[in-house]
Amino acid sequence: xxxxxAPVVRRVARAAALTPALLVPLAATPALAxxxxxxxxxxxxxxxxxxxxxxxxxxxxxxxxxLLVLVPAMARGEKYKPGQAWRNENxxxxxxxxxxxxxxxxxxxxxxxxxxxxxxASARW
Numbered sequence: 001x002x003x004x005x006a007p008v009v010r011r012v013a014r015a016a017a018l019t020p021a022l023l024v025p026l027a028a029t030p031a032l033a034x035x036x037x038x039x040x041x042x043x044x045x046x047x048x049x050x051x052x053x054x055x056x057x058x059x060x061x062x063x064x065x066x067l068l069v070l071v072p073a074m075a076r077g078e079k080y081k082p083g084q085a086w087r088n089e090n091x092x093x094x095x096x097x098x099x100x101x102x103x104x105x106x107x108x109x110x111x112x113x114x115x116x117x118x119x120x121a122s123a124r125w
Contacts, residue, residue: 003009096102 092099
């Protein structure tokens with residue numbers, strides 16, 4: 001029986017696990033194909049164009065989108081700070097339109113109805 005805790009076995013297991021991870025990048029070679037002669041040679045891109053397209057444009061879009069999100073709240077004067085209690089009414093998404101009070105009314109209506117109007121797992125309507 002092989003002792004799996006032996007240092008030699010652990011070293012061999014590590015080497016076996018790392019071998020594919022080392023060989024795959026070494027085996028990947030760049031493509032040596034030549035573009036067709038009919039293709040035009042692309043003009044080099046200046047550093048300014050590169051920075052404008054890949055840095056300034058995304059940063060400007062980030063700022064515009066952030067302002068579109070933040071300006072309405074700033075205009076209304078909402079000033080929530082972390083740690084403060086929520087000052088607006090509670091919101092129940094997907095709940096009844098009348099709020100929590102509507103659930104009490106709906107429960108009273110169900111109790112007062114006749115047996116044939118109730119649904120349920122018995123599939124009687």
